[in-house]
Amino acid sequence: MSAGYDPYAFEPFAVTVDLAVFTVRGGALHVLLIRRGQEPYAGAWALPGGFVLPRESAETAARRELAEETGLPEALVAALHLEQLRTYSEPDRDPRMRVVSVAFTALVPDLPEPAVEGGGDAAHARWMPVGEVSALAFDHALILADARERVGSKLEYSCLATAFCPPEFTLGELQAVYETIWDTALDRPNFRRKVLATPGFVEAVPGAARLTGGRGKPAALYRPGPATTLHPPLLRPSEGTTR
Amino acid sequence: MSAGYDPYAFEPFAVTVDLAVFTVRGGALHVLLIRRGQEPYAGAWALPGGFVLPRESAETAARRELAEETGLPEALVAALHLEQLRTYSEPDRDPRMRVVSVAFTALVPDLPEPAVEGGGDAAHARWMPVGEVSALAFDHALILADARERVGSKLEYSCLATAFCPPEFTLGELQAVYETIWDTALDRPNFRRKVLATPGFVEAVPGAARLTGGRGKPAALYRPGPATTLHPPLLRPSEGTTR
DNA sequence: CCAAAAGTGTTGACAATACACCCATGA
DNA sequence: TCATGGGTGTATTGTCAACACTTTTGG
Numbered sequence: 001m002s003a004g005y006d007p008y009a010f011e012p013f014a015v016t017v018d019l020a021v022f023t024v025r026g027g028a029l030h031v032l033l034i035r036r037g038q039e040p041y042a043g044a045w046a047l048p049g050g051f052v053l054p055r056e057s058a059e060t061a062a063r064r065e066l067a068e069e070t071g072l073p074e075a076l077v078a079a080l081h082l083e084q085l086r087t088y089s090e091p092d093r094d095p096r097m098r099v100v101s102v103a104f105t106a107l108v109p110d111l112p113e114p115a116v117e118g119g120g121d122a123a124h125a126r127w128m129p130v131g132e133v134s135a136l137a138f139d140h141a142l143i144l145a146d147a148r149e150r151v152g153s154k155l156e157y158s159c160l161a162t163a164f165c166p167p168e169f170t171l172g173e174l175q176a177v178y179e180t181i182w183d184t185a186l187d188r189p190n191f192r193r194k195v196l197a198t199p200g201f202v203e204a205v206p207g208a209a210r211l212t213g214g215r216g217k218p219a220a221l222y223r224p225g226p227a228t229t230l231h232p233p234l235l236r237p238s239e240g241t242t243r
Numbered sequence: 244m245s246a247g248y249d250p251y252a253f254e255p256f257a258v259t260v261d262l263a264v265f266t267v268r269g270g271a272l273h274v275l276l277i278r279r280g281q282e283p284y285a286g287a288w289a290l291p292g293g294f295v296l297p298r299e300s301a302e303t304a305a306r307r308e309l310a311e312e313t314g315l316p317e318a319l320v321a322a323l324h325l326e327q328l329r330t331y332s333e334p335d336r337d338p339r340m341r342v343v344s345v346a347f348t349a350l351v352p353d354l355p356e357p358a359v360e361g362g363g364d365a366a367h368a369r370w371m372p373v374g375e376v377s378a379l380a381f382d383h384a385l386i387l388a389d390a391r392e393r394v395g396s397k398l399e400y401s402c403l404a405t406a407f408c409p410p411e412f413t414l415g416e417l418q419a420v421y422e423t424i425w426d427t428a429l430d431r432p433n434f435r436r437k438v439l440a441t442p443g444f445v446e447a448v449p450g451a452a453r454l455t456g457g458r459g460k461p462a463a464l465y466r467p468g469p470a471t472t473l474h475p476p477l478l479r480p481s482e483g484t485t486r
Numbered sequence: 487c488c489a490a491a492a493g494t495g496t497t498g499a500c501a502a503t504a505c506a507c508c509c510a511t512g513a
Numbered sequence: 514t515c516a517t518g519g520g521t522g523t524a525t526t527g528t529c530a531a532c533a534c535t536t537t538t539g540g
Contacts (some may be wrong), residue, residue, distance in 0.1 A: 011297045012255030015343050016333070054254045054341060058332040087330045087345045089301040090259070098297060100343070102330045102431050157400065157476075172519070192520075198495065209519095216518030217510040232501095233400075233476060415492075433530060435493075452492095459491025460537040480530095487540105494535070501528075509520070 014094075016101040017062040018049035018140065019068075019087065020085065021146035024164045024180050028129045029151075031144060032071055033136070035124035040095050041137035047144065049101065051179040058084075058102040070125040072108070080106050081163055085147050093139045105147045107163035114143055157233040159201050162224035168205055170219035171195060172212055182236045194234055200227030257337075259344040260305040261292035261383065262378075263311075263328065263390035267407045267423050268353040271372045272394075274387060277312055283338050284380035290369065290387065291343070300347040303328075313368040315351070323349050324406055328390050336382045348390045350406035395424055400476040402444050405467035411448055413462035414438060415455055425479045437477055443462035443470025 021032040029047045033045045052061040061083055066142065067077045085103040130148060135141065154160050155178060162169070164177045175191050176183075194199055202222040209218035264275040276288045295304040310320045328346040332437055338341060341461045373391060378384065397403050398421060405412070407420045418434050421427075438444055445465040452461035 013258045013295070013343075015256045015258070052256070052332065054345075055334050056336060058330060058343070070527055084329045086327045087301060089295065089345065091298050091300060099296075100256075100301070100345075102332065102343075168518085188505070188519080189505085189521075194502090211511075211518090212517060215512050217520075221514070232478065237473065377535085413492085428529065430532085431492080431506055432494075437529090453489070454538075457491095458489070458539050460493075475528095489538105489540085491538085492536075494533105496533085497531090499528105499530085501526100503524100503526075505523090506524075507520105509518105511517085511519100513514100513516085 011098060014097060014099045015058070015226065016049055016099055017052060017058050017144055018047045018063055018088075018103045019066055019082075019106060020047055020103065020144055021066070021106045021108060022130075022147070022151060022164075023073075023108050023110050023127060024177050027176070027180055028131065029129050029148070029181055030127040031133065031147075032070055032072075033128050033133070034127060036137055037124065044135065044137040045128070045133070046137035047103075047140045052102075058204070059104070062102075062104045068206050071110075073074075076108065076111075080108065081160075082106050083151060086141070088139055088143060101143075103143045103147070105150060107151070107160060109164060109166045152236075155181060156235055157230050159224065159227050159230060159239060162202065165224075168208065168210075168221040168223055169222060170210060170212055171202075172219055174202070174222075176186040176235070178236075184236070184237055198227065198230055198234075200225040201230065254341060257340060257342045258295040258301070259292055259299050259342055260295060260308060260326075261290045261331075261344050261346045261386055262305055262309055262349060263290055263346065263387055264309070264315075265351045265373075265390070265407075266351050266352060266353055266370060270419070270423055271374065272391070272424055273370040274373050274376065274390075275313055275315075276369060276371050276376070277480075279380055286427045287380040288371070288376070288377065289380035290346075295345075302347070305345075305414060307345045308386060309349075315354075315450065319351065319354075323347050323351065324403075328386070328393060331382055331386060333382070346386045346390070348393060350394070350403060352407060352409045366436050395419065395479075398424060399478055400473050402467065402470050402473060405445065408467075411451065411453075411464040411466055413453060413455055414445075415462055417445070417465070421477070421479075428481055429480070441470065441473055441475075441477075443468040444473065 023030050032048060033049050036042055036044050036046050041051055048066055050061070050065040052058055056064070062082055063077050063080070066072060067074060077107045080184070082104045083106070085105050087102045089100045091098060130144070133144065136144065156164060161174060165173050171192050174195065175186055175188065179186055203225045205221040208221040210221055213217050265272050275291060277291050279285055279287050279289050291309055293304070293308040293312070295301055299307070305325055306320055306323070309315060310317060325347045328348050330343060330345045332343045334341065373387070376387065379387065404420045406418050406419060414435050417438065418429055418431065422429055446468045448464040448466055451464040453464055454461045
């Protein structure tokens with residue numbers, strides 16, 4: 001904070017937001033992408049995002065862009081847990097001008113299919129399995145890789161996994177989230193005990209039950225609890241040598 | 244990315260960096276502050292930082308400002324591990340204009356006293372115990388609180404604690420870092436075993452030893468190892484109910 | 487010899503894993 | 514009644530905290 005007061009003294013920076021929005025569907029982690037309509041990178045896939053307006057915070061801009069560019073329901077976008085990933089500021093990351101971008105991650109439950117491919121600006125938004133994503137516009141491949149890494153490790157020591165689930169979910173669904181993102185199998189009885197032993201991770205919905213696979217015993221339903229961090233953490237197996 | 248190409252189309256944003264640089268000295272966590280020489284907030288303490296130049300990344304700017312504003316040795320600043328904390332973008336956080344600031348944290352060993360209070364721009368830089376910090380310029384109190392929180396939890400699952408130590412350190416010194424930041428006492432034998440059992444956390448310096456308190460057995464010296472994350476984590480006691 | 491700090495050993499409580507088993511439901 | 518998924522019990526195995534003990538130095 002040593003330079004002057006004239007806002008036009010410098011070559012201006014633009015500030016944008018980019019969003020890595022994940023969901024779990026059909027046993028695979030998916031990310032929300034849009035197809036760019038204009039140059040640069042016209043026709044390429046990109047993370048949703050856009051410019052921060054003069055009177056907006058980055059988080060406000062992120063919610064606005066998400067609602068505008070994708071067909072996600074308003075209520076969901078408003079309630080969404082957005083987490084700052086990091087800010088990307090390499091001088092040449094955008095060929096047009098100097099653009100600094102604040103990246104966010106968000107986790108949403110598996111939505112009914114048509115929600116996102118609908119009309120308007122959302123015409124070119126779709127869920128894509130992260131394994132099938134190839135080239136992306138700008139440095140979005142880097143942002144996506146960072147976000148994926150963050151999400152994986154966040155599951156170990158936070159309660160975020162519930163964000164991938166519908167408002168009421170079964171422990172089997174929660175376990176499937178972990179298994180999908182970590183790509184490992186977990187022991188069901190032990191998973192169940194760990195989750196229930198962590199105060200505030202989930203709370204039971206009294207009396208409720210739901211059938212999951214058409215067959216089998218109906219599973220009890222749970223809601224996300226008030227906790228945000230997991231003590232002790234739920235470590236993914238065989239990351240270290242021991243344990 | 245839906246708006247135009249004219250860099251001057253919007254009210255310009257300025258992009259700055261702010262740094263929360265911590266050290267442990269005399270059993271207390273200290274943060275590096277500078278006293279502001281100009282308005283706004285002239286005379287107030289603030290985190291070091293400044294404007295990102297047109298051809299710089301945020302991280303480059305952070306290193307440059309740190310070297311300029313504080314008396315920290317060039318070599319240390321160049322080698323420093325900088326970690327992005329988050330970006331602060333509330334519209335009115337700077338009264339002069341729209342300023343978006345990328346905040347970083349850094350951890351440095353306890354330096355010989357005069358290093359920082361020296362001449363030049365550094366005349367007004369000093370280490371201050373975090374407990375004694377009261378009001379700060381801008382939203383720097385918020386940034387500092389976020390940074391302090393982050394550093395505390397980072398110690399649990401990363402090897403960052405060694406960054407607070409000199410290049411070669413004793414396990415007693417490393418333990419003191421944890422005890423200071425978490426404000427808890429740790430059992431020495433158990434701490435020692437956990438650290439040594441984590442591959443890549445520290446590596447022994449063969450044959451070296453140093454006296455710490457003037458009396459007592461000289462302690463073996465260790466260097467930081469190649470690992471960056473701790474598996475299993477080194478949890479602070481009594482954070483959760485169990486464990 | 488005493489105090490102080492580093493370092494080692496041991497034990498008992500607790501937690502986690504692996505796996506056997508029972509329950510409820512649809513076909 | 515069988516297949517499928519939910520849920521419980523339990524024994525073995527390992528881990529960790531607590532603390533007694535030994536070692537090496539300075540005064």
